Amino acid sequence: MTEYKSGSNLEKVLKAGHFAFTGECGPPRGANVEAVRKKAQHLKGCVDAVNVTDNQTAVVRMSSWSACLILKEEGLDPNFQMVCRDRNRLAMQSDILGVSAHGIKNMLCLSGDHQRFGDHPEAKNVYDIDSIQLISMVKKMRDEGKFLNGEQIDVPPKLFIGAACNPFAEPLEFRVYRLAKKIEAGADFIQTQCIYNMDRFREFMKRVVDMGLHEKCYILAGITPLKSVGMARYMATQVPGMEVPEELIKRLKGAGKGKAAEEGIKIAVEQIQELREMEGVAGVHLMAIEWEHRVPEIAKLAGMLPRPKVE
Amino acid sequence: MIVAEAKPIKEILEMIDGFNKILVVGCKGCVTVCNVGGAKEVAILASAIRIAKKKKGKDVEVGEITLERQCDPEYIEELRNIVQNYEAIVSLACGVGPQFISERYPEIRVFPGVNTRFMGGAIEHGVWAERCAGCGQCVIHYFGGMCPIARCSKSLMNGPCGGSNHGKCEVSPEIDCIWDKIVRKMMAQGRLDELLKIRPPKSWLTARDGGPRKMVREELVK
Numbered sequence: 027m028t029e030y031k032s033g034s035n036l037e038k039v040l041k042a043g044h045f046a047f048t049g050e051c052g053p054p055r056g057a058n059v060e061a062v063r064k065k066a067q068h069l070k071g072c073v074d075a076v077n078v079t080d081n082q083t084a085v086v087r088m089s090s091w092s093a094c095l096i097l098k099e100e101g102l103d104p105n106f107q108m109v110c111r112d113r114n115r116l117a118m119q120s121d122i123l124g125v126s127a128h129g130i131k132n133m134l135c136l137s138g139d140h141q142r143f144g145d146h147p148e149a150k151n152v153y154d155i156d157s158i159q160l161i162s163m164v165k166k167m168r169d170e171g172k173f174l175n176g177e178q179i180d181v182p183p184k185l186f187i188g189a190a191c192n193p194f195a196e197p198l199e200f201r202v203y204r205l206a207k208k209i210e211a212g213a214d215f216i217q218t219q220c221i222y223n224m225d226r227f228r229e230f231m232k233r234v235v236d237m238g239l240h241e242k243c244y245i246l247a248g249i250t251p252l253k254s255v256g257m258a259r260y261m262a263t264q265v266p267g268m269e270v271p272e273e274l275i276k277r278l279k280g281a282g283k284g285k286a287a288e289e290g291i292k293i294a295v296e297q298i299q300e301l302r303e304m305e306g307v308a309g310v311h312l313m314a315i316e317w318e319h320r321v322p323e324i325a326k327l328a329g330m331l332p333r334p335k336v337e
Numbered sequence: 338m339i340v341a342e343a344k345p346i347k348e349i350l351e352m353i354d355g356f357n358k359i360l361v362v363g364c365k366g367c368v369t370v371c372n373v374g375g376a377k378e379v380a381i382l383a384s385a386i387r388i389a390k391k392k393k394g395k396d397v398e399v400g401e402i403t404l405e406r407q408c409d410p411e412y413i414e415e416l417r418n419i420v421q422n423y424e425a426i427v428s429l430a431c432g433v434g435p436q437f438i439s440e441r442y443p444e445i446r447v448f449p450g451v452n453t454r455f456m457g458g459a460i461e462h463g464v465w466a467e468r469c470a471g472c473g474q475c476v477i478h479y480f481g482g483m484c485p486i487a488r489c490s491k492s493l494m495n496g497p498c499g500g501s502n503h504g505k506c507e508v509s510p511e512i513d514c515i516w517d518k519i520v521r522k523m524m525a526q527g528r529l530d531e532l533l534k535i536r537p538p539k540s541w542l543t544a545r546d547g548g549p550r551k552m553v554r555e556e557l558v559k
Binding site for chain 1: 491494496497499502503508514517521529532535537538539
């Protein structure tokens, strides 16, 4: 019998050696349960796990754990995201226990976008601990059954621990080392920032493989399909550490009026197929932002269907 | 030093509306150095108050004095024989000064004339930048002599985050990414191994998070 850390569907798929395919669901700006269920229906059967963002871009939304519970009811394997911006170590540990108590089995540990970007820029920022310290804290809770202060936990949480990595952010030469730190801290899997420059990602993965990091941790490459030329430009200029090669923008433009979205999907599909062959890449994390209904199509075109079932 | 900036004159005038005997108190410490609360600025504010009050047809008396320091009771004591001549005090010291004055002279109304911004220094003439968060447990030697608590927007101990952008912080192009500087400096010094160490969560007990702070040095207490 395989020994699992949490026994989440994502962990089982990865441990069985399948190429994983994960999706994302941004909770609504309200208590709209139906909106979450609708997104869940698009993703069901197409992905192995679904990330649920935690007040992404520092804009208030339904809490990640609560949307995770709705996804779980819909039969999906949620990946609970937690950022360090809004909670101190007390709130973090209690939420970690809380999600585990409700059967959520994946968790992604992030620093979080600074609140100055968001809809409550006047908010006090917390950052009691950082993302790497959060990873070690979850690992300590799970593996040692201890709180951050060293005290014993009565039934430790069982979570498959994830972390993010931006291979394109500066200082570039340090990024692979920071990834190594996250793995040392206890990350079981990594989901990268969205990739557009495949050449640079290939170089990054080469360093990852040279350092043997892919053997210590599952690395899922992040893909966000471009919906329009405007979105590509926004990504290129407004999102820190994101590089969109000019040739991709040209392709979207060249697709003609009303066809950029189709071209964007085509590009994403090609990327997924290429990533599938890339050494060290254990899967793809598809962040189809407010485009959940296109995920089935992308999954099908990329040859990701049907998703494996591991018992 | 403690860096402060002048409050808008409009705000000060609103505070002292209704008071006609006003004492403007400067400080020869940090606020003199950052050109916001020394004798010169006291004179300027006093004149501005006189002009504004006169415009409204008010007969005012505005006194001026600049103390050696406002964070020391012995200098605050110098106001002892003056305060009774006034209805209100506008202090141009950092947030410490007006509190020390109002503790010493509870009968008089005290108003802050400046906004205290941060602990830092002048990086060029007329430009000041934050350097210290006063966390009570200095760790800059782990970070190439730079403080990520005060200077990283997220106070990361294991940075840089994914928002580092061409040496600038994701929060604003006006803010340097201190982790970019830390990494570059330490790598240039051949200290990558130190950067690879995971820095554990910080105890904020010695910071403001542990409650208002007080320091006692027994050997100095009479």
